[in-house]
Every structure is written in C-alpha cells, then in structure tokens.
Amino acid sequence: MRAQPKYQLPKMSQTVWRLYGIIQTLILALITAGIIFLAVKYEWSQWIIWITVGIVVLSIILSIVIFPSVRWKIWRYEVREQEIEIQSGLFVVKRTLIPMVRVQHVDTEQGPILKKYNLANISISSAATVHTIPMLLTEDADMLRTKISELARVAEEDV
Numbered sequence: 719m720r721a722q723p724k725y726q727l728p729k730m731s732q733t734v735w736r737l738y739g740i741i742q743t744l745i746l747a748l749i750t751a752g753i754i755f756l757a758v759k760y761e762w763s764q765w766i767i768w769i770t771v772g773i774v775v776l777s778i779i780l781s782i783v784i785f786p787s788v789r790w791k792i793w794r795y796e797v798r799e800q801e802i803e804i805q806s807g808l809f810v811v812k813r814t815l816i817p818m819v820r821v822q823h824v825d826t827e828q829g830p831i832l833k834k835y836n837l838a839n840i841s842i843s844s845a846a847t848v849h850t851i852p853m854l855l856t857e858d859a860d861m862l863r864t865k866i867s868e869l870a871r872v873a874e875e876d877v
Contacts, residue, residue, distance in 0.1 A: 739781030
C-alpha cells in the first residue's frame with residue numbers, strides 16, 4: 719500500500735471541531751431539557767430522564783473530547799502533479815485519489831467560525847462528486863487552490 723499523504727491539518731482544526739461539538743451538544747441539551755420537562759410534568763418513567771441525560775454526557779465525551787483528536791490524527795492530504803490524495807475518517811479510514819484530469823473547479827469556503835480562526839475549506843469538484851479538504855490556514859488554502867487549478871489546467875492540456 720502507498721504511504722500516507724504527507725500533509726496534516728493545522729492543530730487548530732481540533733479546536734474548531736470541538737467548538738462544533740459544543741454547539742451540537744448544546745442543541746442536544748436543549749432537546750433533553752424539553753424531554754425532562756415533559757417527563758416531570760406528565761410523570762413519565764424515570765428511565766427516560768436517565769437515558770436522555772446519558773446521551774448528552776456521551777455526546778460531551780465523544781464529540782468534544784475524543785472525536786476531534788482522532789479526526790485530526792487521521793485527516794491528511796497531498797497534492798501531486800497527476801492526482802490529489804485525501805485521507806479521512808473516524809472509525810473507518812477512507813483514502814481517495816482524485817485525478818487532476820477530472821478536476822473541474824476548486825473553491826475555498828469560510829464560514830464565521832472558520833474566519834475567526836483564520837481557516838478555510840477547499841472544495842474540489844470533479845464530474846461526479848465534490849471532495850473537501852477542511853480547515854486549512856486561509857493563506858495555505860488560497861495557495862493550494864491556485865496550485866490545484868494550475869495543475870488541473872496543465873493536466874487538461876496534456877490530454
């Protein structure tokens with residue numbers, strides 16, 4: 719098997735994934751609060767309360783503490799002259815090769831949270847799918863977008 723792609727996401731991406739986990743957990747906690755309110759008001763069984771609280775605690779442990787670190791360790795990418803390789807996953811590691819001749823266009827995206835941390839996502843569109851390299855430093859994302867665009871143009875001319 720080929721060696722892993724050599725570039726890793728910035729360490730700051732863990733912080734952003736944790737922030738996403740906090741937002742997700744807060745939404746889940748609000749839903750849980752509503753369920754607990756209904757359970758107390760209508761005298762539902764106590765196990766409903768314990769299960770919903772357990773789900774929130776599990777969400778805190780997984781989406782804020784464990785998953786961001788695991789994602790960061792697994793996520794890698796590399797742009798070569800003929801292809802782009804992306805390695806991603808959480809439980810199952812997925813490696814994708816995108817031939818340069820298939821690249822149609824490249825975009826950078828930056829929402830308010832990514833902007834606060836000076837990060838951006840790159841979206842690489844091919845004929846059938848869109849592949850994303852998340853949470854690169856904004857300057858690196860711009861340079862990588864330009865590089866991929868140039869390599870895709872050269873690959874297209876060679877065909």
